[in-house]
Amino acid sequence: MSMNKYMHPKNIYKSPPNFKQLAIDYPEFREFVTQDITGKVGLDFKNIKALRALSCILLKKDFGLDVEIPLDKLIPTIPLRLNYILWLEDLLTLTGNTEAIKGVDIGTGASCVYPLIAAKKNKWQMLASEVDNNNYIYAKNNIEKNDLQDLIEVVKVEENVILKDLLKDDKYDFLMCNPPFFGSTKELRSNANSRNLNRPKPKNSFCASTVEVVVKGGEVDFISKLIQESKILETNVKIYTTMVGHKKSLPELKKLLREVEVSSFKETEFCQGNTTRWGLAWTFITNLDLKKCLDPIKLVTKPKKNKDPLTYIFPFSEVDELSLNKARDCIIKLFEGLEMVLQEVSRQKNVIRYFVTAYANTWSNQRRKRRERLRNSIDNSSSVSENNNECEDNNEIIDKEAKSPGKRTNEDHIEGAFVKKLKISGDEGGAIFFKFIVSLKLHDDTIILEIDCLESYNNRDYLHQILQYIKNHLET
Structure with a gap:
């Protein structure tokens, strides 16, 4: 079921893209659309090339970005990425500063999609980190291709580097992260962690390298390390945020946030298409209450009316x-x-x-229970009569139990x-x-x-x- 109605109110993709119009306007996209006998134009989401073409066309059409994405790397879904950016905009309004914003993107990927959208749309200055060498090269080329070197810097880091060796003593308004969600390649199977064995298979084709989606310990260990390092840096970053792929990860992560004594934290949902992801934000600034940030879903969800007693x-x-x-x-x-x-x-x-x-x-x-108690009482009485001559002591015991108000009867x-x-x-x-x-x-x-x-x-x-x-x- 599509959850587009729960997307951020400012998300331009609340109404899905018109594939027919995109095919007309962008000839390079035309080969990936199909038309059924009713004339409806659609897209094969199992085709990796079609997914890449869609992401690239949306970036070009809606943000004026020319992006190259290799087929063996993570292909970003643009509505989800925009949901994250719009949530950051909401959080930043709480700081009172909406100009000259400086942000950090941990693990930017080959597309460098978050820094590109943030710089192009909002003129934010971005520092992006990347572990994979090929991703780093593609990200750097995409920045240069769009002439955004003045706003975006991408840094190649070692595998174990998350924050403390990257930020040093610089000050930033926010940090964002789209971490690897899985702890092993086995978890990549859609039903591996599902409580419902009949859960339908994903409609989109899987398109990412293992290093981008798998990390030892999964997202909980990765984000936990991010939280621990944020405790060291504290107010060097005003607002720390991360995406969370599995709802079951949230309780443990929120418990850790309380343990490191953050000033406040906030969670949200990113709803788009058939996918839900979660966002988690925290801060160490004492006078910054992130819970005051409005939840986009609550803006479109009508509160349930309380029924009268x-x-x-x-x-x-x-x-x-x-x-x-x-x-x-x-x-x-x-x-x-x-x-x-x-x-x-x-x-x-x-x-x-x-x-x-x-x-x-x-x-x-109650009627059935009364009938059962009555039958039990009759059966027990018959049983007592049949065995009456076998042991005289039985009668004495039964009489005592019948006369004693403290004893439990067959009604129990x-x-x-x-x-x-x-x-x-x-x-x-x-x-x-x-x-x-x-x-x-x-x-x-x-x-x-x-x-x-x-x-x-x-x-x-x-x-x-x-x-x-x-x-x-x-x-x-």
Whole structure:
């Protein structure tokens, strides 16, 4: 499903490129488009040459850049790159400085696409680093071909160099990085790390060299090293940023940011086509709060409307000052009968609130459960009769159990016993099945019950089932 609607509001590619018009305007692109029987013009995204042609044409058409990209190197998708640049623009507005911007691009690649767009579009001065010698040569040629040597400097670095040996004592407004996402060539397979074995194969052909997309330890180790080195440089760079290829990497990276005591950090999503990537930014400047940067996705996503709680009016013929407590006692008795745990949240003159925790679904299929208990009771009675003459002591034991109110009867089926054990253990671990909030209110001579979901346990079906159980037992 295309996620173009979630792209940055300023991204010119929110409406996909018109391949037919591009083929008309750029003859070198024409050989890569196809036309179906309906007349629709498309592009074969499995064709590496077609992908390269598209990137080069978009750079030429929309930015006036003439770029050469080898087929055995990473071919950049321009909408994603522009999303990153636009996010940097948003972050930089927080610094109060929007002119004479100096930035750093770690691992610029053969296309040198980020510095080229940043210099051409915004006149930013860029320092770019590159490990691969062939990429370095192509990047340098692309800078010279577009006459941007005054704004872009590309530096060849050793494999283990990320920041500290590159920046020295210079000051920069921002740093950006598109790191290798994978820890091995095995991870390059689309389904290697997917939780869904039926995940569809990528629509685009893979086009990159191993050194550009694979690094020992994967993106987490690479970005972790970037974060550790940023701690050494601290305010030499106002805002550090990186792209993240896998959402599962974010928790560990954010934990590390807290450990190195950054002043603030911010994450975002880069949505384009059928691909989502994530951005992570941090700073050591104490008066710079990156969380104030607006999230582009939230600008286009309508907030969900909170649904009203479910309500029930207690069938009291008369309501007096004691009615609220009577309603409370009824509800407590019902919920305790369902093996639920109540925790009082607040108590006022006309309102009482509880958190209610269920450790299993004990409210559904009540008729079936009663029939099962009845059958078990009959079966057990028959069994006792058949064995009555075998051991007289059995009768004494049964009589004692029947007379003792503290003993559990056959009503305590397996589910109930399991629930009781969970209750004793408290709210720890994953034992909680459902949790909701209950309010009892005295309003206009009526007692109103309200039940509502908690954010972490949002299941309206359970609420309706529980409310129906309450009605069934209070109206009988």
